[in-house]
Amino acid sequence: MDVFVVGLAVHPPAERLLDKRLEEMVFDTTHAALQDAGVRRDEIDHVTIAACDELDGRSISSMLLAAPAGAYLRDEIKCTDSGLTGLCLGALRIASGVFDLGLVVSWNKSSEAPVEDVMRMRCDPFYVRPIGLNMSVADGLFAQSVADAFGFDEDAANGAMFENYRRAQSNPRGLVRSVPPLESIAGSEFVAAPLRRGHQAPITDGAVALVIASGQWLSLHPRVKPRARIAGIGWRTESYSVGRERLSGLAGFRGAMADALRMAGCASGEVDLVELDSQTAFHHLAFARALREADGAPALSPGGGPLAQNPYFCTGLVNAAECVLQVTGAAGLVQVPEARLGIAHGCLGFAQQGNVAVVLERA
Numbered sequence: 001m002d003v004f005v006v007g008l009a010v011h012p013p014a015e016r017l018l019d020k021r022l023e024e025m026v027f028d029t030t031h032a033a034l035q036d037a038g039v040r041r042d043e044i045d046h047v048t049i050a051a052c053d054e055l056d057g058r059s060i061s062s063m064l065l066a067a068p069a070g071a072y073l074r075d076e077i078k079c080t081d082s083g084l085t086g087l088c089l090g091a092l093r094i095a096s097g098v099f100d101l102g103l104v105v106s107w108n109k110s111s112e113a114p115v116e117d118v119m120r121m122r123c124d125p126f127y128v129r130p131i132g133l134n135m136s137v138a139d140g141l142f143a144q145s146v147a148d149a150f151g152f153d154e155d156a157a158n159g160a161m162f163e164n165y166r167r168a169q170s171n172p173r174g175l176v177r178s179v180p181p182l183e184s185i186a187g188s189e190f191v192a193a194p195l196r197r198g199h200q201a202p203i204t205d206g207a208v209a210l211v212i213a214s215g216q217w218l219s220l221h222p223r224v225k226p227r228a229r230i231a232g233i234g235w236r237t238e239s240y241s242v243g244r245e246r247l248s249g250l251a252g253f254r255g256a257m258a259d260a261l262r263m264a265g266c267a268s269g270e271v272d273l274v275e276l277d278s279q280t281a282f283h284h285l286a287f288a289r290a291l292r293e294a295d296g297a298p299a300l301s302p303g304g305g306p307l308a309q310n311p312y313f314c315t316g317l318v319n320a321a322e323c324v325l326q327v328t329g330a331a332g333l334v335q336v337p338e339a340r341l342g343i344a345h346g347c348l349g350f351a352q353q354g355n356v357a358v359v360l361e362r363a
Helices: 022-037 083-095 115-119 135-150 154-169 182-185 214-220 246-247 251-264 279-295 311-327
Strands: 004-008 046-050 075-079 102-109 190-192 205-215 228-237 274-276 340-347 356-363
Touching: 004 083, 004 214, 022 102, 022 205, 046 274, 046 279, 046 311, 075 083, 083 102, 083 205, 083 228, 083 311, 083 340, 083 356, 102 311, 115 135, 135 190, 135 246, 135 311, 154 182, 154 340, 205 214, 205 311, 214 356, 228 251, 228 311, 251 279, 251 340, 251 356, 274 311, 311 340, 311 356
Parallel strands: 046 075, 046 102, 274 340
Antiparallel strands: 004 205, 004 228, 102 205, 228 356, 340 356
């Protein structure tokens, strides 16, 4: 694709951001991304918003948040699937030839919305909602399915969580957390067996914005330098069912990754890193196994993934920002040496129902 990331900003994460309104958080992040790109808002010709009304706690939240996201008097469209889906949509808008310079902005002030209540209301109201299915229960079913299918035991899940916490501690863009001892993870309460509280990535507040441009626009504005090229995109949405075949098959994850690599013209063995949206330890183990099957050995979530920060709806777009920093050698203490090609991954829906992948390469 002839689409490039020219600037980005990730809002400093917080478990509960109490000193800013949501509008202020979005404005500050968007403003910082424009400054990073070295462009003015009046040069932007379109804005792609990725946000969730229910998690924002506002009906048609873009009515309040489009302006802070830079969309005042600009062409604006809203994606309600996930932050990384928003990047795919923004890239396609530029690839259409209609637009040249755009913003992709996503946020989630998760502390203001009861996330599990929102997820429960997304269940079928007649058969599934009455039994109490929510995000944690669906993830527990996923954990049980992949543990049975691939032989993951609790020790493997505890170890995966411990290692991701350890990497996250070095990420300068993550929350400053101490690494919990293995005994603390292993002894945490069950949420939905075999999933324990310590196996879940804590949800945080946060926002992220990327400035993207066409190659033609860059050729006419040499003062703006590309950071990374969006080389390929892919997404798959699987069945709403939470049966064993869908949960342990990982067809959506594999398909999204394969589609993105095919568009980029790359083989899996060329990938230097993958930023995974692993909401639980069992997600990380399952995704890692699928990537090993694809004959690749990339670094997985070198900055700790969602354990560094996890503004749930936009975690995939945070992964894209991390990936851009990696392929430009600007990731700091968590830098993968000589990284040139990376994949950002995002999930949506119950138990990885939807998967999105974006291949980013050094410009």
